Amino acid sequence: MELPYSEPFKIKMVETIKKSTREQRLQWVKEANYNLFKLSSDKVYIDLLTDSGTGAMSDKQWGAIMTGDESYAGASSYFTLKNTIKELLGFEYMLPTHQGRAAENVLFSVLVKEGHIVPGNSHFDTTKGHIEFRKAHAVDCTISEAFDTTFIHPFKGNVDLEKLEKVMIESGSKVPFIIMTITNNTAGGQPVSMQNLREVRALANKYHVPVFFDSARFAENAYFIKIREKGYENASIREIVKEMFSYADGMTMSSKKDGIVNIGGFIGMRDKDLFQQASTFNIMFEGYITYGGMAGRDMNALAQGLREATEEDYLEYRIGQIAYLGNKIKEYGIPVQEPFGGHAVFVDALRFYPHIPQTEYIAQLLGIELYIEGGVRGVEIGTLLADRDPDTRMDRLPKLELLRLAIPRRVYTNNHMDYIAAALKNVFDRRNELQHGFRITWEAPIMRHFTVDLERIPTTNQ
Numbered sequence: 001m002e003l004p005y006s007e008p009f010k011i012k013m014v015e016t017i018k019k020s021t022r023e024q025r026l027q028w029v030k031e032a033n034y035n036l037f038k039l040s041s042d043k044v045y046i047d048l049l050t051d052s053g054t055g056a057m058s059d060k061q062w063g064a065i066m067t068g069d070e071s072y073a074g075a076s077s078y079f080t081l082k083n084t085i086k087e088l089l090g091f092e093y094m095l096p097t098h099q100g101r102a103a104e105n106v107l108f109s110v111l112v113k114e115g116h117i118v119p120g121n122s123h124f125d126t127t128k129g130h131i132e133f134r135k136a137h138a139v140d141c142t143i144s145e146a147f148d149t150t151f152i153h154p155f156k157g158n159v160d161l162e163k164l165e166k167v168m169i170e171s172g173s174k175v176p177f178i179i180m181t182i183t184n185n186t187a188g189g190q191p192v193s194m195q196n197l198r199e200v201r202a203l204a205n206k207y208h209v210p211v212f213f214d215s216a217r218f219a220e221n222a223y224f225i226k227i228r229e230k231g232y233e234n235a236s237i238r239e240i241v242k243e244m245f246s247y248a249d250g251m252t253m254s255s256k257k258d259g260i261v262n263i264g265g266f267i268g269m270r271d272k273d274l275f276q277q278a279s280t281f282n283i284m285f286e287g288y289i290t291y292g293g294m295a296g297r298d299m300n301a302l303a304q305g306l307r308e309a310t311e312e313d314y315l316e317y318r319i320g321q322i323a324y325l326g327n328k329i330k331e332y333g334i335p336v337q338e339p340f341g342g343h344a345v346f347v348d349a350l351r352f353y354p355h356i357p358q359t360e361y362i363a364q365l366l367g368i369e370l371y372i373e374g375g376v377r378g379v380e381i382g383t384l385l386a387d388r389d390p391d392t393r394m395d396r397l398p399k400l401e402l403l404r405l406a407i408p409r410r411v412y413t414n415n416h417m418d419y420i421a422a423a424l425k426n427v428f429d430r431r432n433e434l435q436h437g438f439r440i441t442w443e444a445p446i447m448r449h450f451t452v453d454l455e456r457i458p459t460t461n462q
């Protein structure tokens with residue numbers, strides 16, 4: 001019998017989490033105006049809001065915390081991190097930042113100007129925000145297969161090279177760089193193939209523009225290349241990571257993901273001139289170039305986290321656990337996005353509640369029902385997140401209306417996964433009892449999903 005994957009760690013410290021009753025949860029979620037962001041975490045039993053900054057550090061990382069060097073300039077912790085990044089990712093120059101969006105802010109302060117066009121594969125919201133804030137445009141060139149949750153494609157994070165070349169032909173002179181997000185978060189944690197990265201590099205060379213990677217989940221991406229892409233079966237994760245980054249001129253990183261730390265980020269670069277320009281902005285926005293918003297101890301923990309995230313046993317467990325949950329949910333007949341991504345399972349609300357209009361925020365409805373059923377908190381990736389069209393002020397109805405169940409790294413066991421799937425099954429079995437979703441009673445002018453207030457649309461019996 002083939003042995004199943006299992007956790008490559010044992011647990012030496014635990015944190016108690018509290019169960020609650022359905023009656024309590026009905027009350028709490030109503031008080032939160034049906035916005036799961038407004039629940040205090042002690043009201044949540046299993047928290048799948050995000051995999052960002054929510055991972056469990058190892059004993060080695062906690063050990064590294066104790067030996068952090070808190071010198072303002074030239075701390076040994078900075079050199080530990082810098083050397084680790086050079087060794088694992090291959091970048092000569094590095095600037096620490098307090099998190100991923102700060103890395104974007106610093107890098108884009110150098111590179112993005114008004115009127116610029118930045119093509120890529122489904123830019124992450126903060127990436128897009130930092131581009132649009134500078135009166136430039138993000139153009140999404142993701143392959144169209146990514147928007148069909150039932151279509152099986154091993155690399156749904158890929159860029160469509162024809163779409164990308166069209167952008168380069170039409171507005172090449174206004175393109176400061178191409179950005180590749182690995183894995184593609186917005187399309188569901190879907191990986192980008194090595195071939196696609198190589199082809200993007202070739203296209204960038206043809207039009208003389210640099211390529212940057214938004215690298216939050218680069219290690220998960222490398223594991224998908226190993227198990228799905230021909231020719232990489234026998235390559236080590238570290239070799240794959242090295243080759244991936246060999247196609248980039250630089251990268252931004254949210255260390256809260258594959259750095260397995262609770263806060264932090266960095267920029268990796270090859271070009272000295274770019275490093276020098278970015279250093280000025282780093283000093284202005286983040287901190288001196290050898291700490292950039294991070295404590296020495298946190299840089300130590302991050303250096304160790306990058307090593308652990310690029311170990312094959314860890315990634316086999318990580319991706320295996322997502323697939324374990326995904327398969328459970330799928331066996332119950334619940335519509336999920338396939339193939340499963342690297343950090344989350346995405347439930348397809350359009351197929352879950354086909355009888356309720358998308359305009360009634362049905363992925364949010366699904367999230368609320370799951371919370372009431374089991375105290376499990378997911379997050380809506382749908383119409384609330386997509387916000388209103390700035391011109392017409394109408395809701396933009398996205399192609400994908402999803403409930404994301406993001407799995408924190410090394411935090412929950414497969415018994416928790418069984419519990420989540422069972423709670424979701426109960427919600428699914430009762431799906432036809434609901435006729436309506438929500439309407440908005442208050443919303444902020446931008447990024448409304450964090451603070452929106454909702455009320456249930458009552459069912460009327462005519």
Ligand SMILES: *Cc1c(COP(=O)(O)O)cnc(C)c1O
Binds near residue numbers: 102124265
């Ligand atoms: C999380 C994330 C970011 C932003 O990083 P923060 O650390 O949250 O600021 C950028 N890009 C991607 C793909 C991400 O997942």
